[in-house]
Amino acid sequence: MTVTRIMSNYFNRNGFGLGIFLLVAVVFWVVILIVLPQISMLDFSFRHHLPPPEMGGPKDTYTLEHYKYLVLGAPGADTSYNVVDLTVFARTLLAAFFVTILDLILCYPLAYYLGQSRGGGMTRILVLLLIIPYWINEILRAFAFRIIFGDSGVINEVMLAMGLISDPIDFIRANVALYAGLGYAYILLMIFPIYNVIESLDRNQIEAARDMGAPWWRIHWRVVIPYAKPGISSGCTMVFMLSAGALAAPQILGGPSSLWFTQIIYQWFNTGGNWPRGAAFAIVLLVTCIVIVLSLMRLFKVRIGDIGK
C-alpha cells in the first residue's frame, strides 16, 4: 500500500521516462557494480583453494581456513600467530592514518583560505592549480616522485649542493617518498569537502567571534572547525579508505622492507593464484576500515548523513 503510493508519487514527480532511467541507473550502480561483486568476493573468501576441475565438486565446501591463516599463519609454522601478515596489516592502517592526518593538516588552512576569500579570480586559479596535476596518470606521478626523491634526485642534489648533507638520504627506504606520494595523491579529496562546507560559513560569525576578543586559534576551534566537521570527516574518510587500499603508490614508492597490505592481497590474487585467500584478506581490510571510520565518526559525533552535505 505505502510502497505503491511512494512509487506513484515518485513517478508523478519525475515523470515516467526520467523516473525509469533514475531507477534503472541507481539499481544498476548499486546492485551490479557494488553489491554483487562484493558478495562474490565474500563467497570466494569462505571457499577452499581448489584447482578449477574440482570447483563445484564435493570438496567445494565453506571453510574459515583463509581467515584462520591471516590470524594464525600456516599450520605447523614456528609462531602461533601470523606475525608477518598481521604486522603489515597494522602498519598499513597506521600509515593510512598518518597520511590522513598529514593531508588534513595541509588541506584545512588551504580549504579555509579558498572558502573564505571571496576573490573570484585568485580562488579559481588556485583550484585550477590543484586540479591540473590530476590530469597526469597515477603511475607516472608515482614514478616522478621516485625520481625526485631518488639518491640522485632533485632533493638530494640540491641539499648536497648546498652542503646540508654529505651523503644522499635514502628517502625511498625511509618511506618518505611513499608518504609524500600518498599524501599528494589524495589532497583534492581532502580539500574539496572542507572547502565546500567552509564556503557556506557566514563570515559574520568569524567577525563576531573576533569582536568578542577571540584569538584566531579559538575562532577555528570553536566556530570554524565545528561547522566544517562534516566536510572534515568526509575528507578524512575518503583519504583513509583510499590510502589503506592504495596499490600503485606502495608498489612504486615503498621501501624494500615495507610491504603494504594491499600488496599481499595482490600477491595472493596474482602470483599466488589463491583467489579465496586474497578475497579473505581483502574482506578483512574492508571491514576493518569501515569499523575504524564508523568508530571515529562516533567519537567525533558526526552522523553518517552529515557526510553527504
Place this chain on the structure above:
Amino acid sequence: MSKGVDVNLENVWIKFGDFVAVRDANVDIKGGEFFSFLGPSGCGKTTILRAVSGFLEPSDGTVRIGGKDMAGIGPNKRPTALIFQNLALFPLMKVWENITFSLEVKGVSKADRRKRADELLDMIALPDQGDKLPSELSGGQKQRVAIARALCAEPDVLLLDEPLSALDLKLRQHMRTELREIQQRVGITFIYITHDQGEALTMSDNVAVMRAGVVDQIANGHSIYNDPATPFVASFVGENNVFRGKIKSIEGEMALINTNRSGELLARIATAARGKLKVGDPAMMFIRPEACNIAADTAPAPNRLTAMVKHEEFEGQIYNVFLEGAEGKEIKMSLVNIGQHRQSAEGDNLTLEYVPDQAVVLPVGELASE
C-alpha cells in the same frame, strides 16, 4: 555595568580604492548616549560602524573611544561589542554558550559562565532557554540572545547594525522599546545603524543623517524632522512636498518664495540656512503632508494654495489626499482621522492652508531619490 564612554570621529575618511565611502566625517557621540546613523543603503553608515568596531581602519582621520586613539587596535581589543544585521549567532553552540563566548575567551570557568548566562537570560526574559540551540528560538528571541551576547562582554560601546531589519513590523516596534529600555538600564553608549527613520527617531538621543558618505546633519530627532539642514534630510526623513523657486523677500526668520508653479508662499528659513540666503537666490521650500489642512477661508494668502483632488487613501489613523496643483504640481496632504467619515470626490477643488512656521526654506540641493 560599565559607564558609557565618548566616541569621537575626527576628519574620518574611508576609501576603497578610488571609491570614497566616508568623506571627512566629524561626529561626537557623548557617553551613555543612544546615537543613530540614518541613511539610505550604500551611504557609508555601516562602513563607519566597522571603523568604530575595528574591522577596518580609516584611510585618514582618527577614531577615539573614551578619548583614546584606536589606530592599530584590532576589534578583539576594543571596548566595543557589535550586533550584526543577521545576528551571527553561532549555530552549533547552545544559547548559554553563545551568550558567554566572550567570557570563555577570557578563560572564565564553566560554572561562573553558566551563572552569568542565567542572569543575562533572566534580563532578556528568556529564562530556562539556555540549553537550546539558536535554531530552536523565534526571531525575536534570537534578537534578544544577540543583545545578551553583546552585553555579556560588558562593552563600553554597543554597536548595532540594523539588527531589527529581519523582524516583522509588530516585533520591530516592540524591540525598539525594549532596546531603548535596555540602553537606559545599562547606561552604555549605543551606536545604531538604520535606514528606518522611525527607528532612528523613536530610540535615539541624537541622529546623524548620511548621504553618499557625507554626514549631512547631526541633531536630535525633533530638529532632524522639523529643522532639516539640507534638502536631502528634508526629503529622506519623513515625507515632504518640495516647491522650487526664488526668494522674493526676507523678513527676520521668514522668507517669501516665488515658487515656479504654486505662486508666492511663505516659509521659515531653516536654522542651517540662516544668513546664507539672499533675495533672488534659488531655493527649495518644504511643506510636510501633515502640516497641510483644508482652509475654511478660501481668500488668497501666502500660506494658502489651491489644488484639485486626484485620489484619496485611507490608512487608518490618517487619510492621504493626493492633489494636483497648478501646472500639474503634485501635492500630498495627510489629515488625521478624527472619527468623522470624510471623502473628497475626485476632481474637487480645495484650498490648502499651512502654518508658515512649519514650512522650511533651504538652499537648492540634492534630494533623496524615491
